[in-house]
Amino acid sequence: MTESDGALRSWIGARVERVDGLTPALFSLVLYRPGQKACLLLAVGPQLRGVGLSQERPKGEAASA
Numbered sequence: 001m002t003e004s005d006g007a008l009r010s011w012i013g014a015r016v017e018r019v020d021g022l023t024p025a026l027f028s029l030v031l032y033r034p035g036q037k038a039c040l041l042l043a044v045g046p047q048l049r050g051v052g053l054s055q056e057r058p059k060g061e062a063a064s065a
Contacts, residue, residue: 007053008051008053011031011033011038011053014032014038015033016031017030018057025044025045025046026042026043026044027042027044028042028057038053038054038055039056039057039058041054
Protein backbone atom coordinates (compact mmCIF):
# COMPACT_ATOMS: atom_id res chain seq x y z
CA MET A 1 0.00 0.00 0.00
CA THR A 2 1.37 3.41 -0.95
CA GLU A 3 0.95 6.62 1.02
CA SER A 4 -1.72 7.81 -1.44
CA ASP A 5 -3.63 4.51 -1.05
CA GLY A 6 -3.67 5.06 2.70
CA ALA A 7 -4.93 8.63 2.28
CA LEU A 8 -7.77 7.42 0.06
CA ARG A 9 -8.65 4.53 2.36
CA SER A 10 -8.93 6.87 5.32
CA TRP A 11 -11.99 8.44 3.62
CA ILE A 12 -13.94 5.16 3.31
CA GLY A 13 -17.33 5.73 4.91
CA ALA A 14 -17.26 9.53 4.45
CA ARG A 15 -20.39 11.29 3.23
CA VAL A 16 -20.43 12.67 -0.34
CA GLU A 17 -21.41 16.30 0.11
CA ARG A 18 -21.16 17.59 -3.46
CA VAL A 19 -20.52 16.27 -6.98
CA ASP A 20 -19.24 18.50 -9.81
CA GLY A 21 -18.56 17.72 -13.45
CA LEU A 22 -15.51 19.93 -13.99
CA THR A 23 -15.14 18.75 -17.58
CA PRO A 24 -16.80 15.89 -19.49
CA ALA A 25 -13.94 13.64 -18.33
CA LEU A 26 -13.18 15.02 -14.83
CA PHE A 27 -15.44 14.74 -11.80
CA SER A 28 -15.01 16.10 -8.30
CA LEU A 29 -16.67 14.58 -5.23
CA VAL A 30 -16.45 16.59 -2.02
CA LEU A 31 -16.17 14.14 0.87
CA TYR A 32 -17.13 15.08 4.43
CA ARG A 33 -16.57 13.57 7.82
CA PRO A 34 -16.90 15.48 11.10
CA GLY A 35 -14.33 18.27 11.15
CA GLN A 36 -12.80 17.42 7.75
CA LYS A 37 -13.43 17.79 4.04
CA ALA A 38 -11.52 16.51 1.03
CA CYS A 39 -12.07 16.41 -2.70
CA LEU A 40 -11.88 13.12 -4.59
CA LEU A 41 -11.00 13.70 -8.25
CA LEU A 42 -11.97 11.10 -10.85
CA ALA A 43 -10.49 11.33 -14.36
CA VAL A 44 -12.42 9.12 -16.78
CA GLY A 45 -11.29 10.31 -20.20
CA PRO A 46 -10.08 8.04 -22.98
CA GLN A 47 -6.54 9.46 -22.76
CA LEU A 48 -6.25 10.00 -19.01
CA ARG A 49 -7.77 7.93 -16.21
CA GLY A 50 -7.06 8.09 -12.55
CA VAL A 51 -8.03 9.16 -9.09
CA GLY A 52 -6.64 11.78 -6.74
CA LEU A 53 -7.34 13.45 -3.43
CA SER A 54 -7.09 17.18 -2.74
CA GLN A 55 -7.82 19.36 0.26
CA GLU A 56 -9.33 22.05 -1.99
CA ARG A 57 -12.20 21.74 -4.46
CA PRO A 58 -11.14 22.71 -7.98
CA LYS A 59 -13.23 25.37 -9.67
CA GLY A 60 -15.21 24.28 -12.73
CA GLU A 61 -17.89 25.98 -14.74
CA ALA A 62 -20.75 27.25 -12.55
CA ALA A 63 -23.33 25.32 -14.58
CA SER A 64 -21.61 22.01 -13.77
CA ALA A 65 -22.43 22.02 -10.05
